[in-house]
Amino acid sequence: MTKTIRLTMAQALTRFMTRQMTVIDGRKMPIFGGVWAIFGHGNVAGVGEALYQVRDELPTYRAHNEQAMAHAAIAFAKASFRRRFMAATSSIGPGATNMVTAAALAHVNRLPVLLLPGDVFANRAPDPVLQQVESFGDGTVSANDVFRPVSRYFDRITRPEQIIPALNRAMQVLTDPAECGPVTLSLCQDVQAEAFDYPESFFAERVWLPRRPQPDATELDAAVAALKSAKKPVIIAGGGVLYSEATATLKTFAERRGIPVMETQAGKSSLPHVHALNMGSVGVTGSSASNLLAEQADVVLAVGTRLQDFTTGSWALFKADGAKIVGLNVQPFDAYKHSGLPLVADAKAGLEALDEKLGSWKSPAAWVSTAKAAKAAWLKAAKAVTDPTNSLPSDAQAIGAVHRARGSKATLVCASGGLPGELHKLWPAGAPGSYHLDYGYSTMGYEIAGGLGVKIARPDQDVIVMLGDGSYMMANSEIATSVMLGNKLTIVVLDNGGFGCINRLQMATGGANFNNLFRDAMHEVMPEIDFAAHAASMGAVARKAASIAELERALKQAEKDDRTSVIVIDTDPLISTDAGGHWWDVAVPEVSVRPSVNKARKDYEKKRKMQHLVN
Ligand SMILES: Cc1ncc(C[n+]2csc(CCOP(=O)(O)OP(=O)(O)O)c2C)c(N)n1
Numbered sequence: 001m002t003k004t005i006r007l008t009m010a011q012a013l014t015r016f017m018t019r020q021m022t023v024i025d026g027r028k029m030p031i032f033g034g035v036w037a038i039f040g041h042g043n044v045a046g047v048g049e050a051l052y053q054v055r056d057e058l059p060t061y062r063a064h065n066e067q068a069m070a071h072a073a074i075a076f077a078k079a080s081f082r083r084r085f086m087a088a089t090s091s092i093g094p095g096a097t098n099m100v101t102a103a104a105l106a107h108v109n110r111l112p113v114l115l116l117p118g119d120v121f122a123n124r125a126p127d128p129v130l131q132q133v134e135s136f137g138d139g140t141v142s143a144n145d146v147f148r149p150v151s152r153y154f155d156r157i158t159r160p161e162q163i164i165p166a167l168n169r170a171m172q173v174l175t176d177p178a179e180c181g182p183v184t185l186s187l188c189q190d191v192q193a194e195a196f197d198y199p200e201s202f203f204a205e206r207v208w209l210p211r212r213p214q215p216d217a218t219e220l221d222a223a224v225a226a227l228k229s230a231k232k233p234v235i236i237a238g239g240g241v242l243y244s245e246a247t248a249t250l251k252t253f254a255e256r257r258g259i260p261v262m263e264t265q266a267g268k269s270s271l272p273h274v275h276a277l278n279m280g281s282v283g284v285t286g287s288s289a290s291n292l293l294a295e296q297a298d299v300v301l302a303v304g305t306r307l308q309d310f311t312t313g314s315w316a317l318f319k320a321d322g323a324k325i326v327g328l329n330v331q332p333f334d335a336y337k338h339s340g341l342p343l344v345a346d347a348k349a350g351l352e353a354l355d356e357k358l359g360s361w362k363s364p365a366a367w368v369s370t371a372k373a374a375k376a377a378w379l380k381a382a383k384a385v386t387d388p389t390n391s392l393p394s395d396a397q398a399i400g401a402v403h404r405a406r407g408s409k410a411t412l413v414c415a416s417g418g419l420p421g422e423l424h425k426l427w428p429a430g431a432p433g434s435y436h437l438d439y440g441y442s443t444m445g446y447e448i449a450g451g452l453g454v455k456i457a458r459p460d461q462d463v464i465v466m467l468g469d470g471s472y473m474m475a476n477s478e479i480a481t482s483v484m485l486g487n488k489l490t491i492v493v494l495d496n497g498g499f500g501c502i503n504r505l506q507m508a509t510g511g512a513n514f515n516n517l518f519r520d521a522m523h524e525v526m527p528e529i530d531f532a533a534h535a536a537s538m539g540a541v542a543r544k545a546a547s548i549a550e551l552e553r554a555l556k557q558a559e560k561d562d563r564t565s566v567i568v569i570d571t572d573p574l575i576s577t578d579a580g581g582h583w584w585d586v587a588v589p590e591v592s593v594r595p596s597v598n599k600a601r602k603d604y605e606k607k608r609k610m611q612h613l614v615n
């Protein structure tokens with residue numbers, strides 16, 4: 001007879017979570033790094049009590065905002081190269097839907113997170129309960145249905161035994177390199193508290209190791225033939241290079257084959273910035289070196305990238321006639337993009353297989369020389385914009401100061417505003433994973449909570465968060481959590497009086513300065529937000545820097561602080577780095593009474609002609 005154990009569904013869930021393990025660097029450890037929780041009705045009595053029972057094996061972290069706590073969980077997974085992850089549990093209603101943005105972020109960025117929102121009563125006895133959304137036409141709908149399109153796997157648990165197949169599927173999705181993304185198990189409140197006789201075997205320890213799918217022989221032959229015919233090959237390194245832990249393989253491959261490497265936002269730090277073949281960022285926020293080579297490339301080996309518009313310059317970047325993309329990706333959806341030659345495989349396995357079959361093939365020496373000269377020119381341009389001047393600082397100069405003060409050993413966290421583009425171009429990244437951006441969903445408000453998740457994953461790292469005043473105002477409350485938990489961050493706030501990058505985009509599309517900077521928004525009183533005082537009120541050490549030199553000094557002092565510190569500096573909202581870069585498709589109105597819009601539209605129509613869906 002099967003041995004069983006009588007537990008509530010929530011108890012079974014948390015017990016199961018404690019038994020899921022992985023092995024990293026020969027060390028066995030729990031695959032769940034913990035659970036973020038904000039309790040309310042819908043999870044306090046069920047999941048909350050069950051988490052208390054396992055608190056020594058599965059730590060519970062308290063946050064201030066459900067979106068932010070889910071962001072922290074996702075950042076933990078990203079900083080762990082998807083090898084470990086966390087869960088986030090909320091009450092029903094607003095607590096649950098607060099996590100939807102984070103679910104979308106994880107979905108876009110292919111990052112694992114287990115979301116456990118509370119849901120309405122499965123037995124419907126007390127309906128409608130507090131915070132219940134009532135559908136007039138569908139009795140099965142709840143607010144949590146909004147998680148469906150932004151979850152890789154969604155399930156509603158309406159009976160306690162359903163958790164058995166649901167958790168098995170959840171673990172498969174969370175650990176699958178191709179399917180990886182958010183899993184939402186929507187937990188009906190009454191069912192969390194309901195008991196069932198679970199088979200003991202359900203709680204047996206299980207070790208999850210990453211799968212490395214090998215390439216198909218036919219696809220491999222085609223990719224090898226394409227590369228062998230290449231005179232001007234380039235490699236685009238995406239996040240998949242980091243998640244597959246293929247950075248050393250990439251380095252050897254690029255060196256042996258003489259192929260310049262360019263990095264996406266998610267792929268940055270695949271090679272150290274000082275590596276001779278690292279051309280830096282590619283695309284809209286690309287370096288002049290990468291973009292020059294990408295424009296001429298005849299074969300683009302796209303490794304572990306989603307080929308988002310910022311990478312492909314809205315599909316106008318690759319300009320050579322007959323240029324071919326070889327899509328080396330563990331996910332066929334990505335491998336086939338842009339009529340590429342698919343090479344469906346793990347990044348590391350794929351690069352190794354290519355290397356084995358390429359014989360003595362190497363790109364022409366002249367191509368490598370072109371790359372090296374292009375990189376030298378770019379480094380000069382980058383230095384010019386990051387060196388300090390006496391005027392109101394630019395974001396680029398602030399980046400220069402952060403790097404001079406703390407160096408490439410720091411882990412840099414950012415997500416939105418003008419900074420991601422500047423950092424993509426200008427941050428000299430060090431070790432793999434030391435550059436941590438959400439630029440898949442580019443979520444304002446990810447930065448601080450994300451930094452906290454990174455710090456929990458990498459406690460020994462110097463974690464620096466850079467963000468704009470707009471992002472800070474959108475979500476800052478996890479500063480208090482970082483102080484409470486003793487997870488020290490250095491947070492640099494660039495205050496340019498509003499949404500600087502969107503104001504610049506507005507101007508670039510012929511628009512009037514309207515509703516982005518405070519000075520252009522409806523106001524009776526011009527806001528003068530004291531970010532330092534605000535951060536200090538949450539327990540952080542706070543400093544205001546009046547110049548780039550002061551910023552550097554403050555960053556050095558902050559390194560010695562025993563807790564999270566926030567440094568604020570005023571920056572110029574109108575400056576961004578002109579050097580490098582590529583056109584980005586942002587639709588300009590076809591009809592307007594304003595001449596500047598008409599002019600921008602004309603230019604837009606011209607630029608759109610560069611776009612091509614198939615070569
Ligand atoms: C949640 C969210 N809302 C809106 C946007 C669109 N958006 C992108 S950047 C930006 C302004 C960011 O302002 P700030 O953080 O001050 O950075 P700055 O542009 O000034 O560098 C906005 C509104 C977004 N990315 N995320």
Ligand SMILES: [Mg+2]
Pocket residue numbers: 417468469470494495496497498499500
């Ligand atoms: Mg701003």
